[in-house]
């Protein structure tokens with residue numbers, strides 16, 4: 001036996017021993033999670049087992065203390081899965097998402113909760129909200145904005161009527177693939193995708209597939225399903241959808257912007273506690289008076305609260321003329337944020353906290 005062969009055998013023995021220790025430690029961690037569940041249940045029979053604030057703190061600590069050589073993101077992802085499995089011992093979570101299977105929203109749900117939750121595909125954003133409002137699913141995941149195409153107005157509008165709160169956010173780098181049964185771009189007559197994905201690949205389509213008609217469908221996964229039926233068509237969708245619907249990847253990463261990112265929200269019945277690095281989303285309205293927007297924003301400046309986003313939407317209601325969706329830094333229980341909100345309440349016709357939640361970690 002050569003020296004290298006001998007060393008290989010020894011290293012593998014060490015890996016086996018380490019795997020045994022890791023397994024033992026993960027099992028001890030799972031015992032702790034079961035104990036936590038018992039305490040939560042004793043304190044409150046209706047207790048919420050999923051704690052987004054605590055999960056964010058665990059993942060942030062792993063991320064910052066990672067010694068290498070594994071990448072910190074990679075290490076945090078491993079712990080994401082361990083925690084997901086521990087939570088599944090406490091409670092089997094059902095998470096509704098904007099389907100069908102293979103959408104980026106499903107990928108976002110799994111990125112956020114890990115793979116030990118049960119994900120359930122819904123056909124529309126409206127249905128995701130309804131599923132969680134009725135209690136059929138514990139949580140829901142919906143898209144809210146894309147770095148290239150802007151806000152998903154349907155999701156924003158739905159918050160105006162929903163009692164649900166935002167309890168988390170997920171950011172996902174979006175890579176679009178051109179999927180088809182065809183093997184030559186010249187054979188493609190039609191390209192199906194969600195309207196936002198078509199827009200995110202506009203320049204690529206103009207230069208490489210200018211002959212093809214662009215048809216928008218309800219989701220990218222729906223587009224992949226259509227493309228699977230017609231070899232003269234293609235879909236813009238995820239690599240996961242290629243596998244799911246048995247299509248070839250005819251061209252990879254065709255998005256025009258290399259930083260193409262979509263942000264998703266986790267919606268649920270209960271608010272998250274402060275995690276130390278949080279955001280708060282607000283719905284605010286005021287009558288149409290000169291300076292009213294300035295008045296709405298001044299309490300944030302006065303209390304040194306940063307605004308990260310502001311969107312205005314038609315109110316769909318005769319009483320309100322403006323509705324603003326505003327994201328700020330901090331949790332509504334933080335002193336600065338609480339002071340800004342109480343000042344704001346004195347000026348605005350409506351102030352609703354849509355949720356305070358941990359900033360995305362992964």
Ligand SMILES: O=C(O)C(=O)C[C@]1(C(=O)O)C=C[C@@H](O)C=C1
Nearest residue numbers: 033036050051054055083086087
């Ligand atoms: O700390 C808790 O409350 C737990 O239930 C434990 C734990 C974990 O595995 O670390 C599991 C699920 C929660 O969402 C948060 C954390």
